[in-house]
Amino acid sequence: xxxxxxxxxxxxxxxxxxxxxxxxxxxxxxxxxxxxxxxxxxxxxxxxxxxxxxxxxxxxxxxxxxxxxxxxxxxxxxxxxxxxxxxxxxxxxxxxxxxxxxxxxxxxxxxxxxxxxxxxxxxxxxxxxxxxxxxxxxxxxxxxxxxxxxxxxxxxxx
Numbered sequence: 070x071x072x073x074x075x076x077x078x079x080x081x082x083x084x085x086x087x088x089x090x091x092x093x094x095x096x097x098x099x100x101x102x103x104x105x106x107x108x109x110x111x112x113x114x115x116x117x118x119x120x121x122x123x124x125x126x127x128x129x130x131x132x133x134x135x136x137x138x139x140x141x142x143x144x145x146x147x148x149x150x151x152x153x154x155x156x157x158x159x160x161x162x163x164x165x166x167x168x169x170x171x172x173x174x175x176x177x178x179x180x181x182x183x184x185x186x187x188x189x190x191x192x193x194x195x196x197x198x199x200x201x202x203x204x205x206x207x208x209x210x211x212x213x214x215x216x217x218x219x220x221x222x223x224x225x226x227x
Contacts, residue, residue: 070084070085070086070087071083071084071095071103071104071105071112071133072084072085072103073100073101073102073103073114074092079097079098079099080097080098080099080100080101081094081096081097081100082094082095082096082097082100082103082112082114083095084112084133093135094135095112095131095133095135096114096116096129096131098116098117099116099117099118100114100115100116100117101114101115101116101117102114102115102150102151102152104151104152104153104154105133105154106154106158107154107156107157107158107205108158109133110132110133111130111131111132111133111139111158112130112131112132112133113128113129113130113131113151113153113154113161114128114129114131115127115128115129115150115151116128116129125143126143126149127141127142127143128141128142128143128151128161128163128176129141130142130178140178142161142176142178149163149164149165150163150164150165150171151163151176152164152173152196152198152199153199155175155201155205156201156205157205159177159178159179160175160176160177160178161175161176161178162174162175162176162199163175163176163183164196164199165183167185168190169190169194169215170189170190170194170195170215171189171194171195171196172185172186172187172188172189172196173185173186173187173196173199173210174186187210189212192214192215192216193212193213193214193215194212194214194215195212195213195214195215196210196211196212197211197212197213198210198211199211
């Protein structure tokens with residue numbers, strides 16, 4: 070199992086056997102969203118470098134055994150969000166802004182251009198979560214509205 074831990078004032082990507090034992094740190098820094106590859110050999114997580122307007126986002130691919138990154142992908146768009154692996158393990162699923170909407174893309178590990186998979190242009194505009202079926206043939210996408218506000222009034226509340 071791989072997870073993010075926040076302790077000692079920083080983020081840590083940790084792994085632990087499903088049988089228990091002592092957690093092992095894979096990475097530390099400004100980290101987010103770790104996902105294990107379909108074959109269980111790699112982990113991808115996001116890393117933020119720098120601060121303010123110069124801050125950039127990277128996707129780090131590392132062996133599940135630890136060590137130096139196997140690959141670091143630097144997305145061209147700062148607001149690109151990584152959501153995991155494609156079932157074949159040859160690409161990452163990412164979401165990026167396309168105008169007002171956020172759409173799902175395939176980011177090949179071998180390099181090359183992003184491939185846009187969804188073309189949402191009406192509310193709900195934001196991709197919130199994605200998940201593949203076990204056989205890798207179907208994709209579930211949860212979306213949410215960009216501009217939603219509700220006002221609730223309580224009367225005679227005690």
